[in-house]
Amino acid sequence: MELTRxxxxxxxxxxxxxxxxxxxxxxxxxxxxxxxxxxxxxxYFRLGRALAQVWQExxxxxxxxxxxxxxxxxxxxxxxxxxxADVAVSQLDVAADRMAGSSSLRALAAVYNDALQIxxxxxxxxxxxxxxxxxxxxxxxxxSGVTYVAQRVLAAVxxxxxxxxxxxxxxxGSVAALRAGDLDAFFWVGALPTTTVTDLAAAMPVRLLDLExxxxxxxxxxxxxxxxxxxxxxxxxxxxxATLLVRNVLLVDAGLDAxxxxxxxxxxxxxxxxxADAIQAARTVDARSAVxxxxxxxxxxxxxxxxxxxxA
Numbered sequence: 001m002e003l004t005r006x007x008x009x010x011x012x013x014x015x016x017x018x019x020x021x022x023x024x025x026x027x028x029x030x031x032x033x034x035x036x037x038x039x040x041x042x043x044y045f046r047l048g049r050a051l052a053q054v055w056q057e058x059x060x061x062x063x064x065x066x067x068x069x070x071x072x073x074x075x076x077x078x079x080x081x082x083x084x085a086d087v088a089v090s091q092l093d094v095a096a097d098r099m100a101g102s103s104s105l106r107a108l109a110a111v112y113n114d115a116l117q118i119x120x121x122x123x124x125x126x127x128x129x130x131x132x133x134x135x136x137x138x139x140x141x142x143x144s145g146v147t148y149v150a151q152r153v154l155a156a157v158x159x160x161x162x163x164x165x166x167x168x169x170x171x172x173g174s175v176a177a178l179r180a181g182d183l184d185a186f187f188w189v190g191a192l193p194t195t196t197v198t199d200l201a202a203a204m205p206v207r208l209l210d211l212e213x214x215x216x217x218x219x220x221x222x223x224x225x226x227x228x229x230x231x232x233x234x235x236x237x238x239x240x241x242a243t244l245l246v247r248n249v250l251l252v253d254a255g256l257d258a259x260x261x262x263x264x265x266x267x268x269x270x271x272x273x274x275x276a277d278a279i280q281a282a283r284t285v286d287a288r289s290a291v292x293x294x295x296x297x298x299x300x301x302x303x304x305x306x307x308x309x310x311x312a
Contacts, residue, residue: 027259028059028060028061028260028263029060029061029062030062031059031061031260032061032063032065032066033052033055033061033065033066033086033087034065034066034068034084034085034086034087035048035051035052035065035066035067035068035085035086035087035088035089036048036068036070036075036076036079036080036084036085036087036088036089037067037068037069037070037076037089038069038070038071038072038073038076038089038144038145039069039070039071039072039141039170039171039172040069040172041170041171041172041175041196042072042170042171042190042194042196043190043191043194043195043279043281044072044089044190044248045067045069046195046278046279047089047111047275047278047279047282048067048068048089049067049278050274050275050277050278050279050282051065051087051250051268051275052064052065052066052067053274054267054268054271054274054275055264055267057271058263058266058267058270058271059260059263059264059267065086065087068085071140071141071142071143071144071170072140072141072143072144072145072146072147072148073088073089073090073091073094073095073144073145073148074094074143074144074145074148075143075144076088076089076090076251077090077094077095077098077105077251078143080105080251080252080253081098081104081105081253083253086252086253086256087108087250087251087252087264088250088251088252089248089249089250089251090145090248090249090251091114091145091148091149091189091246091247091248091249092110092224092246092247092248092249092293092296093145093148093149093222093224093225093246094145094148095107095249095251095296096224096295096296099295099296104253104254104255105251105253105254105296106251106252106253106254106256106296106297106298106299106300106302107249107250107251107252107293107296107297107298107299107302108249108250108251108252108261108264108265108268108298108299108302109249109250109265109268109285109290109291109293109302110247110248110249110250110289110290110291110292110293111247111248111249111250111275111282111285111290112191112247112248112279112281112282112284112285113191113226113228113245113246113247113248113281113284114145114189114190114191114245114246114247114248115189115190115191115192115228115230115243115244115245116149116153116187116188116189116211116243116244116245116246117187117188117189117190117192117194117197117208117230117243118153118185118186118187118188118208118209118211119174119178119185119186119188119197119200119206119207119208119235120184120185120206120207120208120209121178121184121204121205121206121207122204122205122206122207123205124184124185124207126184126185126209127209128157128209128210128213129153129154129156129157129159129209129211129214130157130159132154132159132164132184132185133159133163133164134163134164134165135164135165135184135185136164136165136167136182136183136184136185137164137165137166137167137183137184137185137186137187138166138167138168138169138173138174138177138183138185138186138187139151139161139166139167139168139187140168140169140170140171140174140186140187140188140189141168141169141170142168144170145189146187146188146189147168147187149187149189149244149246150187152218152221152222153187153211153214153218153244156214156217156218156221157214167183167186169183169186171188171190171194171196171197172196174186174188175196175197175199175200178200178204178206179200179203179204185209189246191279191280191281191282192230192234192280192281193234193235193280197235198235200235201235201236201237202236205236206235206236206237207237208230208235208237208241208243209241210241210242210243211241211242211243211244212242215227215242215244218244219244224246224247225244225245225246226244226245226246226247227242227243227244227245228242228243228244228245229241229242229243230243247292247293249293249296250268251296252299254299254300256299256301257301258299258300258301258304259301260301261299261300261301261302262301262302262304262305263301264301265301265302265305265306266305268285269285269287269290272285287306290306291306
């Protein structure tokens with residue numbers, strides 16, 4: 001029986017030989033990709049570096065894709081929209097809002113879930129989101145996915161920026177400020193566990209605020225979010241904590257070559273272990289859940305790969 005395009009990608013890709021297929025190297029060798037990620041202390045940047053290595057090797061690219069550090073999801077989507085990036089890592093809530101009206105935004109795949117993490121010192125009197133009134137709180141950098149979620153959560157308890165003492169620090173800056181006693185809390189939206197927060201917890205005891213009282217209201221307002229749990233032991237916390245989850249997606253423009261996108265999608269799953277080595281949460285990447293990118297439609301090239309009857 002003749003192999004489908006996807007079966008060929010899987011068979012050869014699993015052996016690390018996609019770039020050796022006749023015509024593959026010459027087809028993609030000159031392609032130069034730019035991946036918009038996030039801050040260098042976060043998991044998006046680690047994911048971008050791993051993807052750059054995988055795509056260069058599996059697609060036979062002469063040049064390794066450039067990994068662009070950014071402030072986060074909104075910045076990444078803007079870079080993609082203006083042609084300054086070819087691939088953008090984004091939270092699905094940000095991407096979904098950009099789909100309102102006409103958009104050429106397309107998804108390559110959904111990957112792992114991010115979790116909202118509101119970090120405070122273990123001995124802090126702050127026990128709930130409403131307790132942040134008057135506190136020194138980092139909401140993440142301007143134009144970041146962290147700020148996107150933080151403002152929605154604060155609004156759910158009738159808090160605005162002027163009700164707190166806000167900072168716009170990236171993850172590394174937030175961690176440093178909390179350790180120095182210059183910050184009472186910081187918002188972070190990232191994979192569980194996030195390496196930089198794990199390092200913080202090894203240096204000082206921390207807690208995460210439990211969002212259980214707010215979940216129903218937030219999910220009613222924003223169906224893109226799902227309920228989740230930060231397990232006891234994560235960051236050395238004693239008890240499980242309820243939180244919000246948001247799916248991450250890899251975004252491209254609808255005009256990106258379909259053959260290239262198909263090959264990129266195949267490489268993602270052929271070398272998933274490389275991604276899992278970089279980010280623990282990437283162990284959950286699965287071909288069946290990877291198609292759940294709605295309301296952002298899959299790119300035609302990705303759809304070609306996912307639609308093949310070799311899915312089983």
